Amino acid sequence: MEANTRSTGRLPAAFLTPGSSSFMDFLSEHQPEMLPGKRQLPPTQGVVEAPHGTTIVAVTFPGGVVLAGDRRATMGNVIAQRDIEKVFPADEYSAVGIAGTAGLAVEMVKLFQLELEHFEKVEGATLSLEGKANRLSTMIRSNLGMAMQGLAVVPLFAGYDVDRAKGRIFSYDVTGGRSEEQGFAATGSGSVFARGAMKKLFRADLTEEQATTLVVQALYDAADDDSATGGPDVARRIYPIVTVISEEGFRRLAEEETSEIARSILARRLEQPDGPRAALL
Amino acid sequence: MSTPFYVSPQQAMADRAEYARKGIARGRSLVVLQYADGIVFVGENPSRALHKFSEIYDRIGFAAAGKYNEYENLRIGGVRYADLRGYTYDRDDVTARGLANVYAQTLGTIFSSNAEKPYEVELVVAEVGTTPDGDQIYRLPHDGSIVDEHGSVAVGGNAEQISTYLDQRHQDGMTLAEALKLAVQALSRDTNGSEREIPAERLEVAVLDRTRPQQRKFKRIVGRQLERLLGGDGAADTAADSDDEAEAEADSGTDATDSTGSTGSTDSSEES
Numbered sequence: 001m002e003a004n005t006r007s008t009g010r011l012p013a014a015f016l017t018p019g020s021s022s023f024m025d026f027l028s029e030h031q032p033e034m035l036p037g038k039r040q041l042p043p044t045q046g047v048v049e050a051p052h053g054t055t056i057v058a059v060t061f062p063g064g065v066v067l068a069g070d071r072r073a074t075m076g077n078v079i080a081q082r083d084i085e086k087v088f089p090a091d092e093y094s095a096v097g098i099a100g101t102a103g104l105a106v107e108m109v110k111l112f113q114l115e116l117e118h119f120e121k122v123e124g125a126t127l128s129l130e131g132k133a134n135r136l137s138t139m140i141r142s143n144l145g146m147a148m149q150g151l152a153v154v155p156l157f158a159g160y161d162v163d164r165a166k167g168r169i170f171s172y173d174v175t176g177g178r179s180e181e182q183g184f185a186a187t188g189s190g191s192v193f194a195r196g197a198m199k200k201l202f203r204a205d206l207t208e209e210q211a212t213t214l215v216v217q218a219l220y221d222a223a224d225d226d227s228a229t230g231g232p233d234v235a236r237r238i239y240p241i242v243t244v245i246s247e248e249g250f251r252r253l254a255e256e257e258t259s260e261i262a263r264s265i266l267a268r269r270l271e272q273p274d275g276p277r278a279a280l281l
Numbered sequence: 282m283s284t285p286f287y288v289s290p291q292q293a294m295a296d297r298a299e300y301a302r303k304g305i306a307r308g309r310s311l312v313v314l315q316y317a318d319g320i321v322f323v324g325e326n327p328s329r330a331l332h333k334f335s336e337i338y339d340r341i342g343f344a345a346a347g348k349y350n351e352y353e354n355l356r357i358g359g360v361r362y363a364d365l366r367g368y369t370y371d372r373d374d375v376t377a378r379g380l381a382n383v384y385a386q387t388l389g390t391i392f393s394s395n396a397e398k399p400y401e402v403e404l405v406v407a408e409v410g411t412t413p414d415g416d417q418i419y420r421l422p423h424d425g426s427i428v429d430e431h432g433s434v435a436v437g438g439n440a441e442q443i444s445t446y447l448d449q450r451h452q453d454g455m456t457l458a459e460a461l462k463l464a465v466q467a468l469s470r471d472t473n474g475s476e477r478e479i480p481a482e483r484l485e486v487a488v489l490d491r492t493r494p495q496q497r498k499f500k501r502i503v504g505r506q507l508e509r510l511l512g513g514d515g516a517a518d519t520a521a522d523s524d525d526e527a528e529a530e531a532d533s534g535t536d537a538t539d540s541t542g543s544t545g546s547t548d549s550s551e552e553s
Contacts, residue, residue, distance in 0.1 A: 009382070009383065009386035010383070010386040010387040010389075010390045010391075011355075011358045011362060011383055011384075011386075011387045015357075015358040015361045015362060016354050016355070016357075016358045016387075018354065018357070023361075023364055023368075026361055026365075027365070030365075031365075034368070034369070110368070111368070114364055114367075114368055117364070117497075118360065118361075118364050121335070121336050121337070121360050121364075122357055122360055124330075124332065124335070
């Protein structure tokens with residue numbers, strides 16, 4: 001259904017009613033069936049099979065934050081897609097990376113982007129970074145019914161806080177619980193291995209370039225031990241998606257830049273398959 | 282017993298139109314002009330928080346003269362319409378023509394319905410194309426008609442005189458600085474023909490810039506960039522070179538000072 005299919009073609013009253021600056025609030029009053037969380041699911045036996053996206057990592061550095069994700073989507077033991085994109089800009093100063101059911105996650109991101117843009121246009125000002133993180137929390141919570149049937153979406157949200165002049169990371173659980181992470185964070189099936197790698201490699205004084213290398217190293221380690229995470233695919237030229245959010249706003253690294261990072265890591269790993277070693281003491 | 286007073290339909294509509302026109306005429310005029318790289322909106326607005334121009338969607342901008350609470354309502358309705366349409370279909374499926382139609386229907390229904398007072402607003406909906414030929418500008422008077430405009434358009438109190446002035450002087454392919462200066466000249470002419478100066482801080486200026494790399498083409502021009510364009514030795518008029526710094530400035534500026542949520546105040550009341 002569409003705005004101008006009503007008899008007179010004028011804007012329906014809901015459009016002209018002053019009220020919330022939230023697009024989701026508007027939608028839930030005007031066309032609730034379009035909201036992802038409002039759908040009724042038929043009862044099913046067991047888990048629904050759908051492509052799942054996997055590992056997302058984020059790391060802060062002085063001046064910003066890096067958010068990156070691998071490119072694999074799996075369905076059971078099958079690789080459903082080799083070049084899926086799981087990291088998206090949410091607005092000028094934030095980005096969201098998604099792990100979980102790919103179809104639902106992409107829809108959630110689309111709605112989240114729109115939510116932020118809508119607020120910005122209506123109010124003439126952007127939401128605070130905390131405010132954005134809370135909106136995402138609400139959206140995940142509304143997906144709880146699906147999550148209980150195995151269709152969970154668990155994003156990682158990273159952004160540059162203009163007021164505090166630093167990069168920040170928020171992680172979530174399936175119930176919408178939100179927690180701010182210090183330094184680095186990971187979500188998805190390979191997150192355990194990625195987090196281990198980042199723990200050993202992270203330092204507080206990373207440069208932007210080092211931070212981008214760090215996330216690709218972490219994704220490599222995740223792919224090394226988790227079959228659902230894809231490593232850099234040199235033959236097909238499929239490399240992780242790496243994004244940087246800083247004072248200048250959101251920037252996605254070009255394919256040449258990520259391929260260079262991935263290739264230099266690969267070259268080192270040919271000699272040291274387990275990657276760089278941290279000091280014992 | 283008194284018999285109901287008979288008013289002929291012609292008279293009733295004429296009265297309503299008169300009422301709306303008077304309301305619009307109390308607000309200050311604004312102009313919308315095409316230039317080489319897009320469309321520029323220029324108006325005199327002493328308030329920095331209550332905007333006359335705003336973004337509706339990626340390529341679509343909105344301008345309004347008249348009563349603030351009424352056009353603010355229409356503006357938010359337009360944003361909701363555009364966002365819902367883009368969410369339902371695709372971002373490319375949101376067009377100025379569609380939006381102008383919905384606005385026209387809305388204004389028209391309100392105008393001819395006896396239950397509501399006519400809106401005292403005149404709107405402009407503009408969409409920037411990938412080339413100047415693709416630019417679209419629609420003017421929507423209070424009664425629900427749509428006028429497809431080319432080159433330049435003026436709405437508000439002194440609109441007729443200003444559009445005549447603009448029609449004679451506006452050319453295709455003007456630079457942003459040229460178009461902006463022409464717009465300010467047009468706005469600073471009073472009804473009696475005399476000229477007055479409008480300082481830069483009383484101007485509200487926004488562009489739909491087709492050369493902007495971002496998907497969203499709407500941008501406010503404020504502060505140093507505006508002064509540079511108005512001071513214009515011609516060096517600063519390629520929007521690209523000054524884009525970045527001015528943008529950072531503009532963004533932080535709006536973030537800090539805006540509170541468009543306020544209600545009820547009208548154009549005319551602030552200006553009198």
